[in-house]
Amino acid sequence: xxxxxxxxxxxxxxxxxxxxxxxxxxxxxxxxxxxxxxxxxxxxxxxxxxxxxxxxxxxxxxxxxxxxxxxxxxxxxxxxxxxxxxxxxxxxxxxxxxxxxxxxxxxxxxxxxxxxxxxxxxxxxxxxxxxxxxxxxxxxxxxxxxxxxxxxxxxxxxxxxxxxxxxxxxxxxxxxxxxxxxxxxxxxxxxxxxxxxxxxxxxxxxxxxxxxxxxxxxxxxxxxxxxxxxxxxxxxxxxxxxxxxxxxxxxxxxxxxxxxxxxxxxxxxxxxxxxxxxxxxxxxxxxxxxxxxxxxxxxxxxxxxxxxxxxxx
Amino acid sequence: xxxxxxxxxxxxxxxxxxxxxxxxxxxxxxxxxxxxxxxxxxxxxxxxxxxxxxxxxxxxxxxxxxxxxxxxxxxxxxxxxxxxxxxxxxxxxxxxxxxxxxxxxxxxxxxxxxxxxxxxxxxxxxxxxxxxxxxxxxxxxxxxxxxxxxxxxxxxxxxxxxxxxxxxxxxxxxxxxxxxxxxxxxxxxxxxxxxxxxxxxxxxxxxxxxxxxxxxxxxxxxxxxxxxxxxxxxxxxxxxxxxxxxxxxxxxxxxxxxxxxxxxxxxxxxxxxxxxxxxx
Numbered sequence: 001x002x003x004x005x006x007x008x009x010x011x012x013x014x015x016x017x018x019x020x021x022x023x024x025x026x027x028x029x030x031x032x033x034x035x036x037x038x039x040x041x042x043x044x045x046x047x048x049x050x051x052x053x054x055x056x057x058x059x060x061x062x063x064x065x066x067x068x069x070x071x072x073x074x075x076x077x078x079x080x081x082x083x084x085x086x087x088x089x090x091x092x093x094x095x096x097x098x099x100x101x102x103x104x105x106x107x108x109x110x111x112x113x114x115x116x117x118x119x120x121x122x123x124x125x126x127x128x129x130x131x132x133x134x135x136x137x138x139x140x141x142x143x144x145x146x147x148x149x150x151x152x153x154x155x156x157x158x159x160x161x162x163x164x165x166x167x168x169x170x171x172x173x174x175x176x177x178x179x180x181x182x183x184x185x186x187x188x189x190x191x192x193x194x195x196x197x198x199x200x201x202x203x204x205x206x207x208x209x210x211x212x213x214x215x216x217x218x219x220x221x222x223x224x225x226x227x228x229x230x231x232x233x234x235x236x237x238x239x240x241x242x243x244x245x246x247x248x249x250x251x252x253x254x255x256x257x258x259x260x261x262x263x264x265x266x267x268x269x270x271x272x273x274x275x276x277x278x279x280x281x282x283x284x285x286x287x288x289x290x291x292x293x294x295x296x297x298x299x300x301x302x303x304x305x306x307x308x309x310x311x312x313x
Numbered sequence: 314x315x316x317x318x319x320x321x322x323x324x325x326x327x328x329x330x331x332x333x334x335x336x337x338x339x340x341x342x343x344x345x346x347x348x349x350x351x352x353x354x355x356x357x358x359x360x361x362x363x364x365x366x367x368x369x370x371x372x373x374x375x376x377x378x379x380x381x382x383x384x385x386x387x388x389x390x391x392x393x394x395x396x397x398x399x400x401x402x403x404x405x406x407x408x409x410x411x412x413x414x415x416x417x418x419x420x421x422x423x424x425x426x427x428x429x430x431x432x433x434x435x436x437x438x439x440x441x442x443x444x445x446x447x448x449x450x451x452x453x454x455x456x457x458x459x460x461x462x463x464x465x466x467x468x469x470x471x472x473x474x475x476x477x478x479x480x481x482x483x484x485x486x487x488x489x490x491x492x493x494x495x496x497x498x499x500x501x502x503x504x505x506x507x508x509x510x511x512x513x514x515x516x517x518x519x520x521x522x523x524x525x526x527x528x529x530x531x532x533x534x535x536x537x538x539x540x541x542x543x544x545x546x547x548x549x550x551x552x553x554x555x556x557x558x559x560x561x562x563x564x565x566x567x568x569x570x571x572x573x574x575x576x577x578x579x580x581x582x583x584x585x586x587x588x589x590x591x592x593x
Contacts, residue, residue, distance in 0.1 A: 025495040028419075031410035034403040035426065035466055042437060042463030043429050049440040060443070106334055113327050116320065124331045126579060127338050133571040135524030137546050138564050142341045145348060145561065150554050154344045157359025186341065194583065247433035250526040254546055268435055275439050276531065288436040295431055 047292070053285035060279035071282040080262065080270075087177070088246065088267040094181035095188060095245045096238060102185060103192025103237075108226075110193075111200050125197070132190035140254025143183035144170070147255075173263035176256055180264045183255055184248060191244075192237055199233035200226070232306060239302045243295050267291055345568075348561035349373070356558050372562035381536070382544070382563070389540035390570075392454060392529065393522035396461030397515045400469045403462055405511070408473035409499050413482070423471070430467040434460075434527050442531055452535050460528050465518045472517070476510020477503060513581035516574060523571050541567045 024030045054072065058065050075081065106128055113121035134142070146154040147169035156166035169179045207225050216224070227234075249268040252258065258265035258273070265273075271291065275284030343363075348356060350368040376382050411423055441460065442451075450456030480503065488498045504511065526542045533539055539547070545560075545567050552560045 021496075022494065028410040028414035028416045031406040031414075032422075033406075035407040035470060038403050038459075038463045038466050039426070039429055042441065042460060043432060046437040046440040046444075047432070050436060053440060109327060109330055109334070112323070113331070116324055116327070118324060118327060120328075120331065124335055125583075126576070127335045129579070129583070130342070130572055130575065131338050133520050133524075133575045134568055135526070135542050135571065137524070137526050137542050138568050141545065141549050141560065141564050142345050142568075144549075145557065146341055146344055150557075151357045151359045152348060152554070152557055154340070154360060157361070161360055186338070243431045247435070249433075249435060250524075250542075254549065268433060271435055271439075272527075275442075281439065281443070284439050288433075288439050291433060291436060295433075299431065 050285045050288045050292075053282055054289050056282050058281040058285070060275065060281050072286050075283050075286045083262060084265055084267055084270045087263070087265060090177055091180060091184070091248075091252075091264070091266050092242060092245045094177075095184045095248075096241050098181060098185035099188045099192045099241055100234065100237060102189045104196050104230075104234075106189065106193045107196035107200055108222075110197060125193075128193055129190045131187050134187060136187070136248070136250035137254045139183060139187045140251045140256075143179070143186070143255055147179050147183075170256060171260050173260055176260055176263045180252060180255060184245065184251055187251065188241065188244070192241060195233055195237050195240075196230065199230050203229045235302050235306050239299050242298050242302075246291065246295055246298075267294075342568075345561050345565055348558055349565050351558050353555055353558060372558045373566070375559060376562050376566060382566075384537060385539055385541045385544035386566070386570075388454075388538060389523055389542065389567075392457055392461065392525075392540050393519045395454075395458045396465065396522045397519040399458060399462040400465045400518055401473070401511060401515055404466050404469035404473050405504065406499070407470050408477055409503060411470070411474045412477040413485075413503075423474075426467045426470055428467075434464055438527065438531055445532060451532055452538060454533075454538065457529055457532050460532070461522050461525060464525075464528070465521065469514055469518055472514035473507070473511060476507045476514065479510065480506045509581065513578060513584070516578050516581070520571050520574055 055067050055069065056065050057068050057071055106124075110121050110125055113124070131139075145152065147156075148154075149156055149166060149168060149171060151157060153166075153169075155169065159166050168175055170176050203226065207229070208221060211221050211225055246266075247268055248266070249272060252264055252266060252269055253272075256264045258269050267287065268291065271284050271287040274280050274287060347363050347365065349372050350370070351362065351365045352367060352369050352371070355362045355365050355367065407426075411419060438460075445451055445456050448456075450459075484506065485498050485502050488502050489495070493501070523540075524542060525540075526546065529540050530543045530546070533543070545563050548563055549560055
């Protein structure tokens with residue numbers, strides 16, 4: 001009795017076509033709904049609102065909102081903006097170059113060690129990677145203890161022991177930028193290293209064998225095989241590191257707080273101060289749009305250097 | 314000079330460089346440890362007491378006996394773990410679709426999702442702060458967790474897709490022939506098989522959430538709700554030269570869980586990171 005009933009149900013279902021649930025789950029876009037909702041609510045809508053707010057005089061201490069271009073004009077006429085952009089450029093450029101060069105050097109060193117089967121290379125890789133999981137805030141605080149000009153500052157107290165006069169790491173405006181870049185490179189190098197390490201592993205070893213047969217020296221191999229093969233990795237890495245650095249906020253606020261004066265106040269910190277210290281929501285929105293625009297332009301510029309995939313590949 | 318001798322010199326140079334690099338990366342942490350083990354008097358003796366003469370655990374005792382500090386650690390763990398779990402729930406179906414369905418515009422859509430990763434949390438927090446205060450989500454762990462989820466969803470989708478790509482389709486096809494629905498197959502077959510990949514994605518995101526600062530800093534005002542990252546920043550603001558050793562201990566306690574989690578799962582995390590990396 002029961003079997004006939006289920007059989008009848010199965011037949012009726014087949015006649016009606018697949019159920020709604022089955023049809024939904026056969027459509028890939030159903031599966032994308034949760035991600036789309038999260039990104040829509042927490043990214044897309046806020047971004048549209050940032051563009052809108054930039055055209056108003058909105059403030060965090062609720063006044064009446066009206067549309068005006070005065071905020072944009074005020075922001076771009078603000079003489080501080082040029083300095084902020086220059087500071088941001090120095091910080092980003094220093095960090096990107098530092099992290100890439102240092103990360104590539106370490107990856108090459110680890111690869112050489114592995115080729116020669118030297119023990120301790122995994123340990124070296126691990127030590128470098130540890131810095132990467134240090135929270136940005138802690139990174140700033142730790143380097144503050146190293147750079148501090150008080151008696152407990154590590155670097156200056158070593159200098160004093162060696163009878164070298166101490167350096168004003170954080171109170172001299174130029175040195176403060178060097179210090180900020182150094183601490184950022186310490187934390188960020190691991191990421192570049194791991195990307196380069198993976199890319200180096202993917203290079204066909206026969207290329208090196210062929211070069212050895214032809215009598216190429218180590219530097220020639222680096223210049224004519226390794227670097228061209230790493231081109232895509234270097235460019236992708238540059239995009240990621242540049243944008244990460246542009247967005248860096250916590251490591252700077254805890255190391256220098258943007259000081260001395262405004263010597264290390266990068267664009268993200270300036271945006272933060274504009275909105276949450278001066279309550280200027282509209283001005284901060286203009287700066288946010290500027291941040292987005294800079295990231296986008298840089299990403300496109302780097303991407304235009306990416307090698308095109310050949311049709312034969 | 315023979316080739317073999319040159320290689321030997323190269324090995325020596327490799328080790329020399331390795332030691333210098335290791336020193337650069339370890340010194341800041343070693344200094345932090347050194348300061349945290351000192352008494353207030355020894356802190357002022359600087360580098361000459363790199364190894365303290367009278368090491369003390371008092372600073373750690375002071376930190377860890379403070380119930381609010383333990384609460385900060387718990388808040389940090391809770392927010393990071395809930396954020397990681399929520400992120401997997403949101404990202405796994407999308408990762409499945411990207412791995413198992415074919416539809417036009419798929420790779421473009423994946424790039425679009427990844428592009429969200431490029432947007433600074435600060436940019437979205439500027440307007441979000443206003444909505445969330447209007448919705449009463451300021452000072453709520455729920456609100457913070459939702460933002461954490463949104464921020465890590467792009468990376469999580471890519472990581473989980475990589476994990477699902479590595480599973481053979483045959484088991485899923487067998488389940489489908491046996492009449493299992495597509496969602497049932499996903500839930501009962503695909504996800505359990507992808508468990509190692511899901512676990513490494515989860516750990517990686519928890520570690521990244523642990524260092525989140527801006528979101529809780531802006532969205533939480535009540536002291537008892539703060540995670541450790543915000544708490545040490547506030548603590549640094551109120552501390553002075555005579556409490557440096559306590560700040561060092563607090564920093565170390567904030568940093569060690571992330572390091573330990575990373576060391577335990579290093580192989581998995583490095584694997585997950587390099588699997589999706591650029592191939593020339």
